Amino acid sequence: MTREFPQDKETNSNAGFFFLLLYSVALFIRPQEWSYTPDPFPFARVLLILAFIFYLVGQRPKIMGYQGLFLLMLFLLIPISGIRNYDLGEGITQAQNFFTYSFLPFILFAGLVNTPKKQHWVFIIMLVACAVMLHHGLSQKASPDGIGWSGELLSQGTRITFLGFFNDPNDLSMFFIMNIPIAFYLRSLSTNFFIRHSLLLLSIGLVYGVYLANSRGGLIGLMFLSLAFVYFKYGKIKTIFITIIMAPLAYIAMSMFRTIDADESSADGRIEAWYEGIQMFKYRPIFGIGKGQFVDFHGLTAHNSFVLVWAELGVLGYSLWFLTISLTLMLLVGIFNIDKEKYIANKSMLNDIFLAKCLFFSFLGYLSTAFFLSRSYIVFLYVFLGLSYALFCRVKKIDEGVNSININQLTIKLAGLSLLSLIGLYIIITILV
Numbered sequence: 013m014t015r016e017f018p019q020d021k022e023t024n025s026n027a028g029f030f031f032l033l034l035y036s037v038a039l040f041i042r043p044q045e046w047s048y049t050p051d052p053f054p055f056a057r058v059l060l061i062l063a064f065i066f067y068l069v070g071q072r073p074k075i076m077g078y079q080g081l082f083l084l085m086l087f088l089l090i091p092i093s094g095i096r097n098y099d100l101g102e103g104i105t106q107a108q109n110f111f112t113y114s115f116l117p118f119i120l121f122a123g124l125v126n127t128p129k130k131q132h133w134v135f136i137i138m139l140v141a142c143a144v145m146l147h148h149g150l151s152q153k154a155s156p157d158g159i160g161w162s163g164e165l166l167s168q169g170t171r172i173t174f175l176g177f178f179n180d181p182n183d184l185s186m187f188f189i190m191n192i193p194i195a196f197y198l199r200s201l202s203t204n205f206f207i208r209h210s211l212l213l214l215s216i217g218l219v220y221g222v223y224l225a226n227s228r229g230g231l232i233g234l235m236f237l238s239l240a241f242v243y244f245k246y247g248k249i250k251t252i253f254i255t256i257i258m259a260p261l262a263y264i265a266m267s268m269f270r271t272i273d274a275d276e277s278s279a280d281g282r283i284e285a286w287y288e289g290i291q292m293f294k295y296r297p298i299f300g301i302g303k304g305q306f307v308d309f310h311g312l313t314a315h316n317s318f319v320l321v322w323a324e325l326g327v328l329g330y331s332l333w334f335l336t337i338s339l340t341l342m343l344l345v346g347i348f349n350i351d352k353e354k355y356i357a358n359k360s361m362l363n364d365i366f367l368a369k370c371l372f373f374s375f376l377g378y379l380s381t382a383f384f385l386s387r388s389y390i391v392f393l394y395v396f397l398g399l400s401y402a403l404f405c406r407v408k409k410i411d412e413g414v415n416s417i418n419i420n421q422l423t424i425k426l427a428g429l430s431l432l433s434l435i436g437l438y439i440i441i442t443i444l445v
Contacts, residue, residue, distance in 0.1 A: 025070030029124045031063035036134055039391065040141035045175045048163045057112065063120050075123050077401050078423055079336045083115045083394075086325070086332045093299040093325055106303040113391045121398025126406060128360060131367075131399060132201075135194050142191050143214060145174045145184060146221050153224065171226040182385050185230025187392055188218040189237060189377035193370035200366060233381030240376045244369070282315045282384075286441045289319035293326065300326035306386075317382035318437055327434065333388065334430040337375065339423060340397050343404045344372040346417050350407075364407050371400050 038044055038056035045052055067074070076084070087110050094103015125131050149172030151160040158166035160173075167173050171181040178184050192215055199211040222230045243251040288310045292301045303324045306314050314320040322330040347368035355361040374396055378387075387393070408415040 021072060023070060023072045024126065025066045025124060028063050028066035028071055028120070029130060031059050031066060032120055032124050033133060033137065035059035035063055036137045036395075039176075040138055041144055042175045042178075046162050060112070060116060060120070063124070064116055067120055067124060071123055075401070075405055076119065077122070077405070078339055078419060079397060079401055080115075080119055080122065082332045082336045082339075083118055086329060086336075087111055087115050089299070089325060089329055089332070090303050093296075093302050093329070096296065096299040097302040097305070099302060102304065103302060110303070110389065114389055114394045117391055117394040118398040118401075121395050122401040122405070123398075125399060125402050128363065128406075131402070132198070134395075134399065135198055138191055139195055139198070139211075139214060142188060142195075142218055142221070145172075145178065145187075146214075146217050148172070148174055149184075149221060149224050172221070172224040177391070181225035182227045182229055182381075183387065183390060185222045185225040185227035186233065186378060186381045186385065186387060186390070188221045188225070189230060189233045189381060190374040190392070190396060192218050192237070192377070193373040197367050197370040201363060227381075227385075229381050229384035232384060233377050236380035237373060237377040240373060281312070283441070283444050285310060285312055285315050286319050286444070289314050289316070289323040290438060290441060292323040296326055298326045298328060300324045300329055303329075313386040315384060315386060317386055317388040318433070319441075320386045321388045322434060322437075327431075330434065331427060331430045334433060335423065335426055336397065337379070337393075338426045338429065339419070340400050341372060341375055342422055342426065343417070343419075344368045344375075344400055346414050347404065347407050347411075348372065350411055350413060354411075361407070361410060364403060367403060368400075368407070371396065371403065375400075 035056055038059055042056075044055045087107055090107040090110055091100060091103035094100050094106070097103075121134070125134055148160045148162060148164070152158055152164070152166045152172050158169060160166075162175055164173055164175060164179065167179075167181050172184065173179045173181055174184055178187065195211045195215045195218065199208050199215075202208050202211070219234065222234050239251060289306070292306070292309055295301065300322070301309060301324055306320055306323055314323060318330070318334075321333045325333070345368075348365050350365055352362060352365060355365075378393060378396070382388070404414070408417075
């Protein structure tokens with residue numbers, strides 16, 4: 013007689029999700045920092061650890077997917093890169109940071125945020141955070157000395173900021189852009205007049221927030237996001253036509269933004285940083301020069317998330333990072349290409365399909381902005397990656413087409429694409445130089 017082994021029972025760690033929500037509040041809204049203290053208690057990190065403990069104890073099954081495996085390999089690669097560059101201590105420190113701000117957020121948001129209701133709670137927290145950030149920025153602009161209600165100053169006298177890592181206006185812009193599609197998604201779910209118009213107003217406010225943050229990379233990301241929406245909505249021909257019409261307005265919008273400042277060492281300095289990234293890649297092509305070392309070699313950051321990864325972690329690290337993002341994008345495409353006619357009566361499934369498209373747009377906003385900013389390891393990227401994989405795991409239980417996606421074959425193709433992207437970027441930067 014064939015012996016049957018017991019199967020793990022599927023259970024959800026409500027405590028883990030509760031602490032993950034508190035972590036989201038501490039990470040994005042940051043109320044623990046609203047009144048200045050010289051050495052604030054690390055609430056966000058403690059809440060993340062508590063969420064992880066309850067995840068380990070109570071969550072079944074635990075999911076990682078290929079993305080989690082790639083991030084785990086990247087985590088292990090970072091100290092190896094440190095050894096190769098004769099600085100194991102720095103490699104271990106950087107690996108710890110990556111584990112805390114990249115790997116853990118992906119794992120926890122992918123595993124614990126596994127229902128539509130839970131995802132909506134996370135989205136609400138992020139949009140509330142955006143509203144708080146906007147209000148804070150307006151208070152900075154209204155203040156004669158540029159100090160917001162938190163005590164935080166305007167950057168360079170004109171650019172709005174917030175607390176923590178959002179103290180950088182570029183990070184603020186990127187977060188605003190990635191949340192615009194989320195605002196439209198939640199708006200589509202509501203029939204309440206007040207909520208729908210509040211979310212529409214917030215979406216407009218996020219666009220205005222990008223302007224107040226005065227980030228050229230943010231503006232380019234916003235423009236690319238708009239073109240992507242037009243393309244998916246109206247097709248190639250109309251997109252080209254609209255682009256031609258809107259080009260003068262885009263030029264005016266760019267002229268309203270700041271010129272690239274001395275800290276960015278001008279446009280030529282930015283391209284020079286990309287070129288220096290190529291030289292670093294040539295110097296250490298397999299393992300890179302070590303995570304966090306670009307500034308030590310060049311004096312300025314790379315101003316390009318792709319260049320930053322390949323310079324610091326070599327072809328191995330870049331391929332893992334590229335695969336994590338590109339595979340997530342392709343899985344989202346697989347969801348929003350589902351035949352909606354099959355689920356015409358399944359409102360929840362239709363909402364998930366629309367959410368997949370919104371998250372796809374969020375990533376397009378990130379990628380277009382990240383091409384001009386060094387934000388390879390920013391924590392909210394990995395939050396969005398986790399939320400996207402959680403959505404995929406939920407949908408594949410229902411739809412046979414999504415469930416039958418050959419991820420092994422897709423990963424092999426994307427691995428080849430990562431190498432082609434390296435070559436393409438090398439050629440582009442060489443031509444610019």
